[in-house]
Amino acid sequence: MVLYDLADINELMHAAMLRRRTQVPGNEVTYLVDRNVNYTNVCTINCQFCSFYRPPEHPETYIQSTDEISDRLSELEDIRGSRVLMQGGVHPELPLEWYTELLSELRSRHPSIALDCFSPIEIEGISEVCGIPTKQVLMHLKEAGMHGLPGGGAEMLVDEVRLDISPKKGSAENWLRVMREAQELELTTSATNVFGFGETNMHRVLHMDRVRVMQDDAVSAGRTGFTSFISWPVMLENNSFGSRNRGNNRIVLGASPTEYLRHVAVSRLFFDNIAHIQASWPTMGSDVAQMALLAGADDAGSTMMEENVVSASGTTKTEATEEELQRMILRAGFRPRKRDSDYVLLETNTIHEDLASPVPMQPEA
Numbered sequence: 001m002v003l004y005d006l007a008d009i010n011e012l013m014h015a016a017m018l019r020r021r022t023q024v025p026g027n028e029v030t031y032l033v034d035r036n037v038n039y040t041n042v043c044t045i046n047c048q049f050c051s052f053y054r055p056p057e058h059p060e061t062y063i064q065s066t067d068e069i070s071d072r073l074s075e076l077e078d079i080r081g082s083r084v085l086m087q088g089g090v091h092p093e094l095p096l097e098w099y100t101e102l103l104s105e106l107r108s109r110h111p112s113i114a115l116d117c118f119s120p121i122e123i124e125g126i127s128e129v130c131g132i133p134t135k136q137v138l139m140h141l142k143e144a145g146m147h148g149l150p151g152g153g154a155e156m157l158v159d160e161v162r163l164d165i166s167p168k169k170g171s172a173e174n175w176l177r178v179m180r181e182a183q184e185l186e187l188t189t190s191a192t193n194v195f196g197f198g199e200t201n202m203h204r205v206l207h208m209d210r211v212r213v214m215q216d217d218a219v220s221a222g223r224t225g226f227t228s229f230i231s232w233p234v235m236l237e238n239n240s241f242g243s244r245n246r247g248n249n250r251i252v253l254g255a256s257p258t259e260y261l262r263h264v265a266v267s268r269l270f271f272d273n274i275a276h277i278q279a280s281w282p283t284m285g286s287d288v289a290q291m292a293l294l295a296g297a298d299d300a301g302s303t304m305m306e307e308n309v310v311s312a313s314g315t316t317k318t319e320a321t322e323e324e325l326q327r328m329i330l331r332a333g334f335r336p337r338k339r340d341s342d343y344v345l346l347e348t349n350t351i352h353e354d355l356a357s358p359v360p361m362q363p364e365a
């Protein structure tokens with residue numbers, strides 16, 4: 001809290017950068033070539049900040065077929081991508097077999113693509129529809145080919161904030177429990193954090209604390225736990241949360257670039273047990289994301305081909321090419337390195353040879 005409230009931003013960023021150098025040594029910044037698939041926009045959870053979902057029976061609802069989704073994965077193979085992030089709304093009727101059959105088919109048609117699918121609230125939705133506990137749902141999905149879970153839906157893991165912005169999403173403990181079960185089954189997981197709902201700095205630190213305590217438990221039990229921590233400010237342009245909070249309230253909602261950089265730097269210093277901190281270019285733009293790389297982030301996120309959920313609320317840029325991510329990393333003074341969903345480093349063809357020898361802009365630790 002002292003760092004969050006009082007630290008000089010330059011000193012904070014510098015300290016976070018030094019910590020980054022000890023946790024993730026070297027001058028490389030990683031990125032992932034992936035795509036998003038939003039298999040359905042039907043959702044019964046009605047989060048106030050969400051502009052993506054449509055309630056059941058709405059004329060604009062859709063559910064994608066296996067062939068449609070498979071075509072999208074073929075496009076990903078064409079650009080040598082390695083992971084699909086598949087999320088939808090929480091559909092009130094699709095049975096477990098719909099998900100397992102989809103996963104099995106995708107697994108056999110696209111064996112090189114890691115299937116990171118269905119955030120904790122979707123797992124809870126499937127559990128309700130099919131009447132079996134969430135851990136059993138996860139076991140069936142893993143057996144069908146699921147590799148991991150997206151970290152979505154964490155937002156703020158503080159119940160008084162959750163109740164205000166998405167009361168039907170349930171308690172923070174629900175999100176943590178499903179993630180714990182996924183980690184016990186050795187599914188890949190990451191932790192996210194959307195902030196800027198008007199919560200206090202203490203709420204933000206409490207969110208980080210809940211993730212850090214769970215990570216301690218995972219590590220002491222010999223598990224990987226969360227691969228990374230990814231934060232971004234809420235987008236407000238096109239949703240009821242934004243409309244409800246026009247006028248003076250807008251000043252306290254979302255986050256300015258400095259506030260975002262402070263959040264990234266504090267998260268790097270706070271998470272002594274999570275190696276990777278991600279910069280968010282879709283919400284903050286590539287200029288601020290570059291600054292985040294100087295504030296302790298070591299990963300530039302992913303190409304996010306066809307992201308629909310956050311972008312529906314008003315991001316300016318919704319997907320990036322591998323070349324654009326490389327350019328962003330190089331121009332911040334780092335060497336780009338492609339990775340997979342588990343942060344395993346992959347062979348990388350540096351596209352901009354003229355920029356391929358960046359000068360490190362921060363001292364080694």
Ligand code: SF4
Pocket residue numbers: 043044045046047050051052053088089090121166
């Ligand atoms: S954020 Fe997810 S759970 Fe919430 S309304 Fe949108 S699609 Fe549904």
